Amino acid sequence: MRWCPGSVLHLLRTVRFQLCCRRGKNRLPLWIREIWAYVRLLVQSLYFSSLTDSDVVFDSIFEPVFVTVDYVTRWFGMVFVCLVVILTSSIVVIAYLVLLPLVLNTYSPAWIAWHICYGHWNLVMIAFHYYKAAKTSPGYPPTERNNRPFVSVCKKCIMPKPARTHHCGICNRCILKMDHHCPWLNNCVGHFNHRYFFSFCLFMTLGCVYCSISGRNLFLDAYNAIETKYQTSAPPYTFKDKMFHKTIIYMWVLTSTVGVALGALTMWHAVLISRGETSIEKHINSKERQRITKCGKVYKNPFNYGRLNNWKVFFGVEKRSHWVTRVLLPSGHAPHGDGLTWDIFPVKKHLIPV
Template identity: 60%
Template sequence: MRLGSSWRWQLSRAMRLTLRWCRPHRGGRGGGSKPWMSSQILDLWNYSKLLLKSLYFNSLTNSDTLLDCAFEPVYWIVDNVTRWFGVVFVTLVILLTTSVVVIVYLFVLPTILNTYPLHWIVWHLGCGHWLLIMVVFHYYKATTTSPGHPPKDKLQIPSVSICKKCISPKPARTHHCSICSMCVLKMDHHCPWLNNCVGHFNHRYFFSFCLYMTLGCVYCSISSRDLFLEAYSAIERYYQTPPPDEDYTETTAHKSIIFLWVLTSSVAVALGGLTLWHSILISRGETSIERHINRKETKRLKEKGKVFKNPFHHGKINNWKILLGVEKRSHWFTRVLMPSSHLPNGDGIVWECNFNRKDPMAI
């Protein structure tokens, strides 16, 4: 451990004072020894603090390093619990989605087929099944597709920094996931609902799932609105007056419709807000992690009288084309509105910047 020159001087001074403390003192009579005692105790206390700091402080670290080491067991527990709960969350998503589909097929769709005009029946059958296919496809791809990791051949990685956890080169826009215990290319965040990181190769799947799940929940909420009002009124009457003689299947249908409407409406609001937030990030050419980094960099350069520009921002429309993999007009239909397994642009290691920075952002 390499100590700075000032620390070496203080340490040597403290050691000399400690040696003086160990020598017998020939003090005079009376209270002359009390100031000497208090002074030596103070010097010994300062030496003890200096000794403690010397155990963790050098020219490359500070007190934050000690706190990180102290809280490392807590971080480990949180990461492992999150990893374990990821399986539970994925199972919960599958069960809730399946329950919604079953209720729609048992109670909502028969009502549409029996009461709606032909053109509305065709529209509901087409729109509903299209949304279902898009939700299932993109969720499956988001959970099973690897987000992308730096290659094992470290000599060919054009890195901008070194990962402190992996002790390996880290390309631009790459960050270490403590839950997955590896670096992720263009990491956005670790999603427990996917039990997977959102990175370069599954970012499009994640956003498309959020978008189509939100649209699907909105569709179910609007389609079952009249049935929900009817079921709510029936259950309200059931609890306000003596229970009438009703069939058990009808009561189950009322409860199922209420469950469907409450669940889909809640998810539409919550997931809609998340989708809107990611839409803003995509329009800016940022990920969730880069949003925090860019804010700090903007503040740092503003203090120097400079303006920060995101090197990965190519314009709103171009940012969406890059994420969705749209290269020509027909791709808006074949790659966005229909299930598609095409790979994203680039390899996630080398990124095209729209300008050269003299004061680069630390990634």
């Protein structure tokens, strides 16, 4: 077989082009090649097996978005915590420097005692429960089995998962009785700090409502004073008067806004606690309830012990005095159970009637 010079030259050019392409691919940064390989894996997973459904397709397509959100939330965790501390501290400073002198000069002794006692009790409860919710570990399943029962295997940790345990993409590990990951705590809300989280939300809401109601008349006076200054030829205010009016308006707007938003969240979690559910279990139980209903049966949440008993288990109330010492006062007692095993349906021997 004879080779013409043109064919040989063409072959050499083709080989050189392929080598250049391969060399160019190898010169790509490692993170680009990793992303490209990950995208190819996601596309291949869409037709991996006959079990693929709309949920699998949705999770696969939006997995890069979820990973990005988890990364940003993890990175901004301390920023959110600092924001909570700064905003709360600003309200406390205003209360001590602006409101307290006004209360001492204008209110009766009975109202002065009420405001001082309630305000300091509310502040202590907020600070205690926020610190405990942020610093207390939510609880993690053991890395070894130890002959403990488990209901599934985590597809990301490749480790056995006890009942009510779910994987947190932000913490990158499984959480016992996981409710959600709270960026304002920079921590997951799980079995061991769920009570602290809810108590913080409850007392923060009560504190915001207290400030909003108590400062309503002051807010109206400050707002009308500023409006009068700009719309009429009234004498100018001093710097102290301006700061007083602006701090009152800032405090009332902030506490009212947070009170409404956080109050709605607190009510939502109160409903879930009454049902013996977490935020994640709410969605799981809804789907399971629909599936069971199609079969002509009634779905029952196995972790629902009854409305009152659910609150007793949640707060760790074992006798009447615990409603005061463990609910209305700061308490660091451990929750009911270890978070690894759970009683299925009401077990009265573990619930002391109060």
